[in-house]
Amino acid sequence: MSASPAPAPLRCLLVDDEPLAHTVLRAYLDRVPGLATWVSSCYGAVEALTLLRTTPVDVLFLDVDMPELTGLELLRALPQPPQVVLCTAHATHALEAFELGVADYLLKPIRFERFIKTITRLHTSAPDQHPTAAPPVAVPVVAPPAPDSLFLKTDVGTERVRFTELRCVEGYGNFVKCHLVTGRTLLTAETMKQMESELPAAQFVRVHKSYLVNLQFVERLSGNSLVVNGREVPVGSTFRAEVLRRLQGR
Incomplete structure (x- = not known):
């Protein structure tokens, strides 16, 4: 008995007011062409409501905070919604x-590793919703290159920050300050724990409960401080041994 054909790529629609x-x-x-395909984009929930009446969609990537009609209000208005993945900050x-x-x-900024887990799970569990389509050619999912940046939500929008431009991260109450080599400082609502998980461990090290530093900008260790691109950053006693190990192993 022959094996059942693999389901066709998921037809995806993105509804978000942020370009x-x-x-x-x-x-x-x-x-991931073998797992998912792009159907259309909508920049508002009302536009999506109209499109969904005529366009078959398997997965709806849906923002929550949008003008006129929120993502959750759109979801309640759909009599038979497709599978929905909420994307929000x-x-x-x-x-x-x-x-x-x-x-x-999915919490913004969305990382590819988290996105691919969602798509793979939805694709594996999805029934063959459009059997008339030609069976997809098996396309291996190529491992993405290591990310070189992250997206930070600030008071002026979402900004891409390359790791090579970020010299250190400083805890600042309920926010964090990202100090760039250009002298700019970005204030974001990310926590220190979130930043530590999103930054590459091979490049960044926690040196204090309130500081993460980029090793490529460390100039020297002086007493209980690091000089990072001309700026003094304190080294906490509980982090000192790990800091020394990382500096010696660079």
């Missing part, structure tokens, strides 16, 4: 989202 979100997810989807919507039966919940 950068479309750029990022479109780039992610282009990396706020974790406060999670409970309501899962009560509405969303398939997944």
Whole structure:
């Protein structure tokens, strides 16, 4: 008995009022042609409501905070919604989202590793929703190159910051300051723990409860401080041994 054909790539629609979100997810989807395909983009929930009446969609990537009609209001208005993945910068919507039966919940900025887990799981569990399509050619998912940047949400929008431009991260109450080599400082609502998990461990090291530094900009260790690109950064006693190990092993 022959094996059943693999399901066709998931037809995906992105609804988000931020152009950068479309750029990022479109780039992610282009990396997995055997698993997912791009159907269309909508920059508002009302536009999406109209499109969904005539266009078959398997997965809806849906922002929450949008003008006129929010993502959750759109979801409630759909009599038979496709699988929905909420994409938002706020974790406060999670409970309501899962009560509405969303398939997944992605926090911005969305990392490719997290995105591919969602797509792979949805693709594996999806029925053959459009059997008339030609069976997809098996396309191996090429491992993406190591990321060289991250996206930070600031008071003026979402900004891409390359790791090579980030000299250190400083805790600042409920926010963090990102000090760039250009002299600019970006203030974002990310926590130190989130920043530590998003920055490459081979390049960045935690030196204090309130500081992460980029090793490429460390000039010297002086007493209980590091000189990082001309700036003194304190080294906490609980981090000192690890800092010394990392500096000696560079």
